[in-house]
Amino acid sequence: MGPRRRSQPEAPRRGPASPPPSTPRRGASLGSPSQRRRNVWLKQVKMLQKSTDLLIRKRSFSRLGTPSSGREICMKFTRGMDFNWQAQTLLALQEAAEAYLVHLFEDAYLLSLRVGRGTLFPMDVQLARRICSIEEGLG
């Protein structure tokens, strides 16, 4: 995926804008760490949105088809046979999965922002899945 356009604010705002630094407030010591954490998150988000590499570990993702997990994917598509998969197959699956997850998280975050929250809750993800399901036009 290419770099995403920022149609939303970069970071969710929890509350009103922080007071100017001229007026030191109580908890300014706490603010600076929070500001630092915020800055860290912002940087991380920017970095991830710029990159195009896979975000999930390949081994972790490929274990979804291993016997330990019941060979769900393998058994589902190979009808019970144990196959060796090509590396590109696993990569293709992973890219597709990541793209879908990103899309899902985007929609869920929009819904959470719609209600004025900045934190993504599971109900947001469920709502997004309902709205963006196949029946709703995902394909």
Add this chain to the structure above:
Amino acid sequence: MEGPGLEEDALLQKLRNSRRRFQRRMQQLIEKYNHPFEDDPLVDLATLTYQTPQGLKIWGGKLIKEGSEGLIQVFNVSACGPSALRGGVLVLTRTGCCGHVSTESPGDPAESTPFPRGQDPSCPCPAHLATAPRNDSPSLLGTSSSSCVSSRTLEADDICDVTISDLYAGMLHSMSQLLSRKPSGIISTKTFIVQSWSSRRRHVRRVRAPMSQPHGAGARRSGRERPAPCSEPRREMGPLRDCENLVHVTRHKPGLKLDKASLAGDKAQMLKLDSGCQELQVTPRKHSSLTSLDLDRVHRPDQENRLMMLKWLISPVKIVSRPRMPPIQSGNRYREIEVRFNKLHQEFCLSPGKRSCPDGLPGSWAMDLYRGGSVSPGGLRGLETHRWSLPFSKAKAKRLREAFENLGRISVEGGRGTPEGQPSPSHLKDSPSHSRGRSWQTSGLFQEHNSGTFRKALSPSQTISVPRIEPLGCGRNRYNEIKEKFDQLHQKYCQTSPQRAKAPAHLGMPSGKASAEVQLQTQELFGKSHRNCLFQKWPPSPQWHVCGPQGSPAAEAHPSARSAHAAGRDPQFLAKRRRLSDPQVSACSCLSPAGVSWWPCLP
């Protein structure tokens, strides 16, 4: 109210945009992966490993095996608490040791934890671990995938790592063990025979076969075996080209525990040997070693000898130098033979009373040839040629001696012994391959003969040696040279002392008989070109026809007159071989077989 509507529209619009982006992204992925990847590595989902040129690698991890290392089985940690998705891998080596391999990439922030908390790293397998059984890999191989299954490939790599040098050592070891169970005398290898002969010579020496005994194989048995039937050796001493003879013989040996199977197996070896060497020369010796073997009692060669033998078997073309040859025994044997030969030679040479001592004839053929052969052990340590004397049967030695004696007698009668004749024997002595030269000489001398027995007697000395390198023409040339020299000397001798030729007429039986043989030999030896002078100048007649033990002078005189007349009448006729109908030849045929059995009377 329009606000929420607008917001919903905005929301919907954003959702539609997101969906479009997602669809666009999926289209790109489909286009990217919608073609075959032929050289793509295959990942075994059971172990999540795939083969690379560097070695076996974990999918999404690092190299776990380079080349041929120990087999590592990778087990997945199904649900081990918080580390379920951390990429921790429980690894079991072939030995069963547990270990944890960090399979995460270096840049991965989610590094693998050593072990799930609460787990003992030393425990072989947690209960909740779902281990991948090894037999899963063959099932994976049932697929058409070309990727190496880890266990299977690792095993194959282990097997492929074995080199021929490793196998060779193990093969030698196993064969030596196998041979230790079987009688080692079955395998008729030259190395073994020679080496074992020396150790058994002590037993053999106790049995001194008389000279009259034709078959040395029976004589060379140990004292305990001597009472064995004599017919068997004689049967054996026949053309032992067929290994079945050996089987038949050895079965009857009480002391030998030879299996037919082993003999049959060795038969192949013997045949192989025969292909390279001459059969007859090998088999008699083989037989002698077999007959003289008392495998239950005789001390076997040690492991080193077996290994040498095995090495020779494996590479029969290779010339195996004898590592150990007790010099004392070989030297003793040679000395013994030399002493006896000298004694006999002196006996026959001195009895006429006018013949010079063999020692005074340095160029004497027989002596020098024989001595040249007897000196061989010192010069042939590295060769197998000196083995001719060791397993040489007494009968053959006797025959050889007689032949040399006759040759010596010829030289004595012909007045040979010029220095010209010396270089060759001395050269034989000095040269490291003098045995070969000697053998060539003898072969050149008797090459024209079809006396198979005599050749048999001689050939062991030759054929056991290193395969002839000199071409046959060299022997022939040598033979021609010797022939010419002999003719010259003979002419000279006959011219100078014609009376001396008559002296042998009064010899007793042995000398006369030997001289008769000599006559036959000379006829055969020196071809048509020299036959004229030979029979003209040489007064063989007095010696010619001594058939009976008494050798009456009348009989001598009569043939002499007849032969002289025949010589004067037709040199060509005399140059030819005498026919069997010829009384002289027929008289020779009545000679005792002990003396001339090996020298058939030719038509």
